[in-house]
Amino acid sequence: MELVKLGERTYCxxxxxxxxxxxxxxxxxxxxxxxxxxxxxxxxxxxxNENNFNVVGIINTHSxxxxxxxxxxxxxxxxxxxLSHGIENAFMxxxxxxxxxxxxxxxxxELRNKFLMAKNNSLVLEIEDNLxxxxxxxxxxxxxxxMIGIKTSDNVYFLGDSLFSEETINKYHVFFIYDVSAYxxxxxxxxxxxxxxxxxxxxxxLNNIKELIALNREKIYEIENTLLEIxxxxxxxxxxxxxxxxxxxxxxxxxxxxxxxxxxKSYLSWMRDxxxxxIEIDNNYMYFKTI
Numbered sequence: 001m002e003l004v005k006l007g008e009r010t011y012c013x014x015x016x017x018x019x020x021x022x023x024x025x026x027x028x029x030x031x032x033x034x035x036x037x038x039x040x041x042x043x044x045x046x047x048x049n050e051n052n053f054n055v056v057g058i059i060n061t062h063s064x065x066x067x068x069x070x071x072x073x074x075x076x077x078x079x080x081x082x083l084s085h086g087i088e089n090a091f092m093x094x095x096x097x098x099x100x101x102x103x104x105x106x107x108x109x110e111l112r113n114k115f116l117m118a119k120n121n122s123l124v125l126e127i128e129d130n131l132x133x134x135x136x137x138x139x140x141x142x143x144x145x146x147m148i149g150i151k152t153s154d155n156v157y158f159l160g161d162s163l164f165s166e167e168t169i170n171k172y173h174v175f176f177i178y179d180v181s182a183y184x185x186x187x188x189x190x191x192x193x194x195x196x197x198x199x200x201x202x203x204x205x206l207n208n209i210k211e212l213i214a215l216n217r218e219k220i221y222e223i224e225n226t227l228l229e230i231x232x233x234x235x236x237x238x239x240x241x242x243x244x245x246x247x248x249x250x251x252x253x254x255x256x257x258x259x260x261x262x263x264x265k266s267y268l269s270w271m272r273d274x275x276x277x278x279i280e281i282d283n284n285y286m287y288f289k290t291i
Contacts, residue, residue: 001043003051006197006205007154009134017066017201019044020150020158021053024132030057031080032150032158033201034070037114041070045077059127059135060084061160062147063091065098065118067201072119083127085137086146092121102258110254142183143176155196162186163200163212169219173248174260180220180270187217224276227267234280234287240264 002014003021013019017040020032029048034041048055055078060068063084071082071092084092091097099107099116111117127137127148134153140162141147150158162183164175177183191213198209206212230243241261245252250260268288271277280287 001047003047004205006156006199007152010152010154010156010197012197012199012205013044013047014204015040015043018158018199018203018205020059020152020199021048022135022150022152023053024056024134027052027054028056029053030059030132030135031055031074032059033061033067033160034058034074036066036069037118038070038073041073044070045074054078055080057130057132058082059131059137059150060088060092061140061149061158061201062144063088063095063098064144064161065095065114065116067160068092068095068121069114069118071121075121075123081130082121082124083130084124085127085148088144088146088148089124089126091145092118092124095120099258102262107258108254111258113255115255116258140186140189142179142181142186144178151195155194157193157195157198159190159198159200159209161201162190163203163209163216165200165203166212166215168202169215172250173219174223174244174250174263175216175219176259177220177263177266180266181273184217184220187213223267224271227264227271228276228290231277231288231290234289236285236287237261237265237268240268240288 004012004014006012009023011021015035017033017035022030057080058071075082095118099111103111136151137148140149140160143161147160149160197205199205230240241264277288278291
């Protein structure tokens with residue numbers, strides 16, 4: 001982990017999941033996300049202590065495990081409050097909800113792991129009434145239910161998982177999306193803002209995100225066209241999923257099954273709502289077919 005200064009009061013701890021650090025006064029800081037587990041939390045606290053800062057609050061952009069895993073140890077050791085928004089609060093308080101949602105039922109043991117299920121966060125407050133001066137939040141729909149971004153007084157934007165890196169797009173192709181229509185709206189919104197720095201959670205801080213927005217948008221429409229091709233003849237969901245894995249040379253495991261599978265279902269719903277696919281029930285099987 002490395003602490004990088006992005007503005008007078010704004011810092012970023014560069015990590016697999018980037019951590020925002022905002023000085024509300026000469027010493028007290030709010031963190032934006034906390035990484036995947038206790039080890040990430042310990043490393044964050046080490047950096048905070050080395051810089052003579054004091055954590056008074058944690059803001060989580062959303063409730064995915066790799067963004068909230070360090071909450072527990074940091075809040076226990078510092079007394080920091082935890083802030084998030086809307087449905088994300090419920091998912092943080094009862095983290096079994098994430099693997100349950102992804103799987104569509106009670107998750108078997110291989111899905112109850114730290115990548116999909118963090119420790120419960122019992123004391124989560126709604127961000128609306130508790131955000132400190134100097135910070136603003138804004139909605140970033142699409143990736144998860146009520147994900148938010150944070151803008152600091154230095155005109156630095158922390159963007160959660162609203163943008164994925166070129167490396168991630170080229171390696172995995174199907175990045176996790178809950179609501180495709182809302183995700184495209186978020187990309188349009190990001191295209192309209194001007195910031196000094198932009199910090200997506202899994203991308204190096206950037207001065208300009210125009211090219212990255214375009215790459216993310218292009219991949220959405222590529223996946224849509226791929227699904228339209230796959231469904232030229234009617235297909236069951238499991239067959240569609242296998243063809244996606246085969247086309248992009250992805251390796252299935254239990255985590256990838258639910259993450260990619262849930263995302264493909266979201267694409268199919270988006271395409272059905274836009275009258276590009278039809279649904280047929282035949283002999284107790286559900287089929288998707290391109291219109």
